[in-house]
Structures are given as C-alpha cells and as structure tokens.
Amino acid sequence: MADPVLSAQGVAVKQAARALRAASSATKDAALHGAADALLERAEAILAANALDLAAAMAARLGPGAIDRLTLDDARLAQMAAGLRGVAALPDPVGEVVDGSVRPNGLRVERVRVPLGVVGVIYENRPNVTSDAAGLCLKSGNAAFLRGSASAQATNLEIVAALREGLAAAGLPKPAVSLVEDTSREAAVAFMQLRGVIDCLIPRGGRALVAAMAEHATVPYVIDGDGNCHVYVDASADLDMATDIVLNAKTSRPGVCNAAETLLVHRDVAERFVPEVAAAMPQVLLRGDEATCALVARAVPATDEDYATEFLDLVLAVRVVDSIDAAIAHVERFGSGHSEAIVTRDLAAADRWVRDVDAAAVLVNASTRFVDGGELGLGAEVGISTQKLHARGPMGLRELTCTRWVVRGEGQVR
Amino acid sequence: MADPVLSAQGVAVKQAARALRAASSATKDAALHGAADALLERAEAILAANALDLAAAMAARLGPGAIDRLTLDDARLAQMAAGLRGVAALPDPVGEVVDGSVRPNGLRVERVRVPLGVVGVIYENRPNVTSDAAGLCLKSGNAAFLRGSASAQATNLEIVAALREGLAAAGLPKPAVSLVEDTSREAAVAFMQLRGVIDCLIPRGGRALVAAMAEHATVPYVIDGDGNCHVYVDASADLDMATDIVLNAKTSRPGVCNAAETLLVHRDVAERFVPEVAAAMPQVLLRGDEATCALVARAVPATDEDYATEFLDLVLAVRVVDSIDAAIAHVERFGSGHSEAIVTRDLAAADRWVRDVDAAAVLVNASTRFVDGGELGLGAEVGISTQKLHARGPMGLRELTCTRWVVRGEGQVR
Numbered sequence: 001m002a003d004p005v006l007s008a009q010g011v012a013v014k015q016a017a018r019a020l021r022a023a024s025s026a027t028k029d030a031a032l033h034g035a036a037d038a039l040l041e042r043a044e045a046i047l048a049a050n051a052l053d054l055a056a057a058m059a060a061r062l063g064p065g066a067i068d069r070l071t072l073d074d075a076r077l078a079q080m081a082a083g084l085r086g087v088a089a090l091p092d093p094v095g096e097v098v099d100g101s102v103r104p105n106g107l108r109v110e111r112v113r114v115p116l117g118v119v120g121v122i123y124e125n126r127p128n129v130t131s132d133a134a135g136l137c138l139k140s141g142n143a144a145f146l147r148g149s150a151s152a153q154a155t156n157l158e159i160v161a162a163l164r165e166g167l168a169a170a171g172l173p174k175p176a177v178s179l180v181e182d183t184s185r186e187a188a189v190a191f192m193q194l195r196g197v198i199d200c201l202i203p204r205g206g207r208a209l210v211a212a213m214a215e216h217a218t219v220p221y222v223i224d225g226d227g228n229c230h231v232y233v234d235a236s237a238d239l240d241m242a243t244d245i246v247l248n249a250k251t252s253r254p255g256v257c258n259a260a261e262t263l264l265v266h267r268d269v270a271e272r273f274v275p276e277v278a279a280a281m282p283q284v285l286l287r288g289d290e291a292t293c294a295l296v297a298r299a300v301p302a303t304d305e306d307y308a309t310e311f312l313d314l315v316l317a318v319r320v321v322d323s324i325d326a327a328i329a330h331v332e333r334f335g336s337g338h339s340e341a342i343v344t345r346d347l348a349a350a351d352r353w354v355r356d357v358d359a360a361a362v363l364v365n366a367s368t369r370f371v372d373g374g375e376l377g378l379g380a381e382v383g384i385s386t387q388k389l390h391a392r393g394p395m396g397l398r399e400l401t402c403t404r405w406v407v408r409g410e411g412q413v414r
Numbered sequence: 415m416a417d418p419v420l421s422a423q424g425v426a427v428k429q430a431a432r433a434l435r436a437a438s439s440a441t442k443d444a445a446l447h448g449a450a451d452a453l454l455e456r457a458e459a460i461l462a463a464n465a466l467d468l469a470a471a472m473a474a475r476l477g478p479g480a481i482d483r484l485t486l487d488d489a490r491l492a493q494m495a496a497g498l499r500g501v502a503a504l505p506d507p508v509g510e511v512v513d514g515s516v517r518p519n520g521l522r523v524e525r526v527r528v529p530l531g532v533v534g535v536i537y538e539n540r541p542n543v544t545s546d547a548a549g550l551c552l553k554s555g556n557a558a559f560l561r562g563s564a565s566a567q568a569t570n571l572e573i574v575a576a577l578r579e580g581l582a583a584a585g586l587p588k589p590a591v592s593l594v595e596d597t598s599r600e601a602a603v604a605f606m607q608l609r610g611v612i613d614c615l616i617p618r619g620g621r622a623l624v625a626a627m628a629e630h631a632t633v634p635y636v637i638d639g640d641g642n643c644h645v646y647v648d649a650s651a652d653l654d655m656a657t658d659i660v661l662n663a664k665t666s667r668p669g670v671c672n673a674a675e676t677l678l679v680h681r682d683v684a685e686r687f688v689p690e691v692a693a694a695m696p697q698v699l700l701r702g703d704e705a706t707c708a709l710v711a712r713a714v715p716a717t718d719e720d721y722a723t724e725f726l727d728l729v730l731a732v733r734v735v736d737s738i739d740a741a742i743a744h745v746e747r748f749g750s751g752h753s754e755a756i757v758t759r760d761l762a763a764a765d766r767w768v769r770d771v772d773a774a775a776v777l778v779n780a781s782t783r784f785v786d787g788g789e790l791g792l793g794a795e796v797g798i799s800t801q802k803l804h805a806r807g808p809m810g811l812r813e814l815t816c817t818r819w820v821v822r823g824e825g826q827v828r
Binding site: 018021022101103107109114116117195199200214215218220222238241244245247248249252350354355356358359360361362363364365366367369370371375376377387388389390392393394402403404405406407408409410411412413414 | 432435436515517521523528530531609613614628629632634636652655658659661662663666764768769770772773774775776777778779780781783784785789790791801802803804806807808816817818819820821822823824825826827828
C-alpha cells in the first residue's frame with residue numbers, strides 16, 4: 001500500500017503542521033484573509049479549471065445533481081471567500097485552558113487545548129469543501145491534507161494554489177494546505193492508512209465512503225454519518241406547532257442530513273394530525289403504515305426498508321405508534337444517532353425523550369434542522385459526527401483540537 | 415467473521431447498556447459495593463479458578479513475569495475490592511452540563527455528558543483488570559464487554575460472576591459486565607469488528623495488540639500505547655533536582671509506561687551531570703552515545719534502535735545534545751507521544767519545551783511518573799491514551815463518556 005509520492009507529501013504536510021501549531025491567531029487570521037483575497041483575484045483561473053472539470057463530467061454523463069455540486073461561479077467563489085473571512089472572525093480555540101488544579105504535592109496541572117496536527121479530509125464533488133475545510137483546519141492550527149474527487153481535481157488544484165498564496169503571504173508554509181495528487185481509489189486507500197501522518201481523518205461523503213473507511217482506515221477518524229432523523233408527535237402535542245416543525249424539518253432543505261426522514265405520530269392524535277400535516281405538504285411523497293394509509297389517500301405502504309432510508313428528498317415515511325415507548329423503540333431500531341425531535345406539551349414525555357433517546361442531538365419542540373454548527377453557536381462546522389468518540393454532533397473549531405496535559409513542578413518525584 | 419455466540423452476547427450487552435445509561439449514581443455505587451463484597455465472599459472460588467489457570471500456565475511454560483501477573487491471592491483480591499469502593503467514591507460524570515447557551519432565536523442549547531454505551535476492553539494476563547475496568551465502566555454508566563487472555567479465563571469468569579452478583583443485588587442487569595467466552599484469536603478479531611455493539615474499544619496490551627487493532631478493528635477505539643518517555647536535563651538545570659527526577663523516572667517502577675527510557679543531557683552540563691547520575695543508579699544499565707560512553711565507563715554504545723525502545727526495565731538510553739532544539743528534535747523522532755519532561759531553571763527553555771514538544775503530557779521539573787490518573791486528579795484510570803482523538807493521556811471516568819446536544823424550544827423552525 002505504500003505510495004512514495006503520497007508519503008513524501010505526508011512528510012511535508014507534517015512538517016508544515018509544526019509551524020501551524022505555533023502560529024499566533026493574528027498570523028492565522030492574516031492567512032485566512034489573504035486566502036480569501038487570492039480566491040477572488042484568481043477567479044478567472046479557478047473558473048477556467050472548473051470549466052474543464054465540468055466538460056469532463058458532462059462527457060462522462062454525470063447526473064444533474066452532481067454537475068450542480070461541481071459547478072462554481074462568481075457567486076459561489078464569493079461565498080467561499082466570505083466563509084474564510086467568517087472563520088477568521090471566530091475565536092481561536094488553541095491555548096484554551098480547559099481545566100487545571102494544584103495537586104496536594106504542589107504540582108500545577110493544566111489541560112490545554114492544542115491543534116490535532118494533520119487533519120485529513122476525504123470528500124466528494126463539491127469544490128467549495130476545499131476552502132471550507134482548509135479554513136477551519138488553518139484557524140484551529142492544523143495542516144489540512146485534502147483528498148477531493150477526481151471529477152473536481154483541476155478546480156481543487158487551483159483553489160489550493162489560491163489558499164497557499166494566503167499562507168505564504170502570512171509567512172506560513174504552503175504545504176499546510178495540501179491536495180492528494182493521485183485521485184485513484186488505490187491512493188484513497190493509501191491515504192486512509194497514513195499512520196504517523198494523519199492525526200484525524202474526516203470523511204465527507206455517502207455510505208460507500210463511510211464503509212470504505214471502516215474497512216481500510218488505520219488512522220484515527222471521525223465519521224460524518226447518515227442522518228435518518230425522526231420527528232415524534234406526542235399525544236399532548238400542540239398540533240399546529242407540530243405541523244410547522246414537520247414541514248420545516250422535511251421540506252426546508254430535504255437534501256441535508258438534519259432533515260427529517262420519518263414522522264412518528266401518537267395514535268390518539270393521528271386521526272386529526274396525519275391528514276392535516278399531509279395536506280400542509282402536498283409536494284411530499286408519503287410512505288405510511290396501515291393506519292397512515294387509511295387516513296391519507298395519497299400515502300403508499302411503507303416497508304422496513306423505507307424506515308431505514310435517509311431519503312434526502314421530498315419523501316417522508318410515516319408511522320402511527322401506540323405510545324412514546326413505541327416511538328423510542330422505533331428510533332432505537334431505525335435511527336442513525338443524528339437528530340431526534342419530540343413535539344409535546346407533556347413535561348414527563350419531554351424528559352423521557354431527552355433521557356432515553358440515544359442520538360447526537362435530542363430536541364424538544366424544535367425542528368431537527370437546527371442541528372448545525374452555525375445554529376448551535378459553533379460558528380462553522382467541518383461535518384456532523386454520528387459517532388460517540390471525540391466529537392458528537394456538529395464539529396466546529398474546538399472539535400479540530402485535542403487537549404494536552406501540562407505539569408509544572410519544583411522537582412517533585414513519586 | 416460473524417460469530418453467532420459473540421453476536422448474541424453483544425445484543426445482551428447492548429440491551430444492558432440501556433439500563434446502565436439511565437441508572438442513578440446511588441444504584442451504580444450500590445452495585446460497586448455489592449461487587450466488592452462479592453469478590454471477597456467468593457474468594458475461595460476465585461482463587462481455586464486462579465490455581466487452575468496457574469497450573470495450565472506453568473504447564474505451558476509461561477515466563478515468571480507472566481506467571482506473576484496472572485497470580486491472585488487474598489491481598490490482591492482485597493486490592494481489587496478496595497479499587498471498586500474507591501471508584502464508587504468518585505464523582506459521577508454522567509449528567510454534567512458541559513456548556514450551554516440560549517440562542518438568539520430562544521432555543522435553549524446544552525451539551526450534556528452521557529455514557530458511551532458499550533465499552534469494550536481487550537487485555538492480557540492480569541485478572542485484576544477484569545474488576546478494575548468493569549468498575550470504571552459501571553460508574554460511568556457503560557456496559558463493560560471484556561475480552562481477557564485465554565490464560566486467565568477461568569479466573570476471569572469467576573471474577574465476572576462476583577461482579578454480576580453486585581449488579582443483580584442493585585437491580586441492574588447482569589450482562590452489563592460480560593466476558594467474551596471464546597478466547598481464540600479469531601474471536602478477538604470478530605470482537606474488534608462488532609460495529610453497532612461496541613461504542614469504544616480500549617486495548618490494554620503490548621505492541622502486537624495495538625498493531626492487531628490497527629489492522630482489524632472496525633469499531634471506534636482509543637489506543638493505550640507505548641511510553642517511550644524522555645527526561646531532558648537543560649544547561650540551566652538544578653543538577654541535584656535532575657538526579658532525583660531521573661532516578662525516580664527510571665527506577666521507581668521501570669515496568670510501567672510512564673517510566674523514563676531515555677535521558678537527554680545538554681552538553682554544557684554533561685561532564686558533571688552524566689557521571690553523577692550514573693553513580694546514583696548503579697543498578698541501571700546505560701546505553702549511551704559517544705560522549706556518554708567517554709564519561710561513564712560502564713555505559714555501552716547506544717543504537718537508534720535503543721533510542722526507539724521502551725525498555726520497561728532497568729535500562730536507560732543516554733544522549734548528550736548540543737541544544738534544547740536538538741533535544742526536541744530527538745523527542746520528535748523517537749518519542750511515542752506519552753510523557754516528556756524537562757529539568758531547567760530557564761523560563762524560556764521551560765516555555766519552549768511546553769510549546770513545542772507534542773505529547774499527551776509535558777512536564778517541567780517533575781518526574782514523568784506523575785502522568786497517571788490518580789496523580790493528575792482523575793481518581794482512577796482505564797488506560798493512558800497516546801492518540802489525540804477523544805482522550806489524550808490518562809483516561810478516567812470522564813473519558814468513558816461522550817457529550818450529547820439537548821435542544822429545547824417552543825416551536826422554533828428555520
């Protein structure tokens with residue numbers, strides 16, 4: 001699996017990470033603003049490279065969704081630049097003293113936040129991830145080692161050139177943002193196995209990528225996983241509120257991971273609520289259990305497979321349940337541990353939901369769509385973790401750091 | 415790789431984890447005290463099982479060190495019971511609100527500490543790990559899924575039976591502490607791949623185990639890795655303090671991971687310090703560079719292999735360096751990211767060491783031996799992480815938990 005080009009690149013990235021680790025907030029922010037400037041100044045070259053990628057993608061008959069995700073224009077470039085400036089404006093997590101104490105023997109002990117080192121990101125299609133991920137890594141003092149998709153490689157190379165201009169202008173080493181040159185599958189596997197180089201690998205992609213990580217990765221990683229999110233409408237729910245929340249969770253942006261995929265409705269309110277919510281979103285295809293299909297003519301029968309599916313589309317699975325226990329059991333069986341909401345006026349039901357539903361985020365009387373770095377106050381996010389180790393839920397700048405023990409004494413021995 | 419017995423056990427452990435998650439501190443503490451009582455009450459059965467394991471180990475010609483680690487007696491059982499009571503006395507990390515805020519739209523957002531779920535532990539030989547690890551898991555609300563060594567299986571089964579007596583007496587499900595029945599290598603690999611069951615796997619063992627984890631594990635894990643720890647004696651060091659610290663770091667317990675393995679000495683003080691420290695520990699075999707060998711007659715020439723070795727014995731590699739930069743570069747090349755100490759009176763050197771040495775713990779004027787859960791104030795530890803994700807350094811109860819977002823609203827939508 002050893003790949004000499006990749007290994008050499010890894011050495012350079014790791015070397016650059018040392019400089020990033022010691023860089024001041026002011027230097028890092030200067031690099032971010034410089035990178036934003038360079039993205040705009042180099043717009044012509046970036047868009048020309050993007051046109052090449054797009055031509056190849058069309059020749060390869062990529063679908064319209066993939067083509068759209070691949071496409072850059074002046075507005076999207078401006079968004080990318082603004083994103084970098086936004087990250088520069090966030091507080092620097094590095095150096096935060098998380099906790100500390102003086103031990104009985106006089107040792108002064110602190111846990112201090114430090115960068116991870118080299119953060120690897122594997123992503124698909126969208127070239128804006130190149131600057132978004134690099135910006136968050138840079139601000140948090142990490143080198144960014146990026147592996148984009150083959151279809152966006154020309155565009156990504158131009159974006160990285162612009163980002164490196166910002167690094168160089170601030171006196172930081174260019175390899176602090178590096179793009180894997182070989183876009184083959186073999187190189188991706190070798191990338192996942194760069195032990196001693198990559199301190200944390202973050203996959204941003206679909207199930208196939210996550211499965212490949214589980215199979216091949218030997219470096220530490222955090223899964224940015226599926227969002228099979230539920231809204232449970234309790235017997236005591238304010239049904240108008242419930243309609244608003246379901247409508248928002250399902251339809252405001254169906255293609256994102258914090259959109260709702262299944263609606264669970266308590267039997268006591270199903271007769272009124274299911275037809276109401278169905279009427280409120282005529283554009284949504286409903287796949288329901290028997291009770292739902294009896295209440296809504298357009299609903300088609302749902303299978304277990306439907307309940308397990310993250311549709312990422314204007315499709316909603318619906319199930320009428322006998323109790324909050326049945327709702328929790330359904331979430332336990334089918335949920336992906338992302339975001340789970342209850343709509344209720346019953347305090348005991350709310351407390352029960354919060355206590356017993358095991359997910360990165362549990363919500364009471366709010367849309368699942370709020371589970372997002374920006375909405376929860378993290379400023380920006382590099383992904384949403386559905387695993388439990390290191391980071392759970394939206395990963396912001398803080399989740400791109402680790403802590404380290406600093407122990408100061410006057411000669412103490414044990 | 416699917417192993418039906420193991421999978422069925424996994425289902426039971428996961429089910430038990432749900433009960434643990436919701437258990438009160440009082441219930442968990444009662445189970446810990448009950449388990450401690452049962453360990454003592456069942457001493458005869460445990461020691462009889464241990465005698466069987468020991469007989470088999472001697473027949474298999476295990477070395478004296480391994481035999482010692484495998485051996486239980488009344489004193490060690492009493493220590494294990496006291497350990498469980500000590501864990502019961504520690505604060506419960508579950509339920510801690512790590513941070514929280516009210517968002518501009520009125521959403522009340524909290525991050526709350528919750529158990530990981532099922533914690534897997536793979537360990538070798540020492541049967542006391544069975545109760546130590548189970549106790550920490552139980553206190554932190556996790557089910558413990560344990561895989562000990564074949565050589566200790568009879569002993570471990572008896573210990574688990576005692577622990578389960580404590581669980582049952584407190585009304586908690588027995589499978590909350592479970593031991594993998596099949597001690598084959600194949601079953602260990604299947605154990606490392608129990609995705610959906612094990613939320614965090616902790617290996618407690620040598621390099622071969624860590625390498626096997628990197629190769630086979632598909633569940634999230636935290637590495638309890640090697641400790642190739644250094645003490646650097648700076649030009650400005652108080653040399654008497656330096657001798658005390660080196661002596662303590664090397665000789666107080668040479669077989670543990672926070673013992674020092676290499677001594678780095680600034681050239682300006684080498685002529686005085688190296689002979690002094692060598693004379694202070696005549697029982698230690700020294701492997702030195704040319705300068706060291708010229709100063710100490712008994713020193714033998716060191717190789718790069720020596721500098722890379724965690725001796726875990728009364729052996730110390732020594733190198734004379736020209737500067738703090740050279741010391742840091744040596745640590746960077748050979749260190750395992752565990753614990754790195756400087757002895758100095760120079761503030762700039764201390765600050766430089768703390769800033770630029772990348773390890774779980776950096777120490778100024780203190781022995782590396784302090785890098786331990788008890789000494790740093792964590793109460794007890796399940797291992798010492800040398801990776802950067804999730805936990806770095808000693809892993810106490812808090813490191814056996816994760817956080818979860820709890821979002822409360824009044825019908826907010828995006």
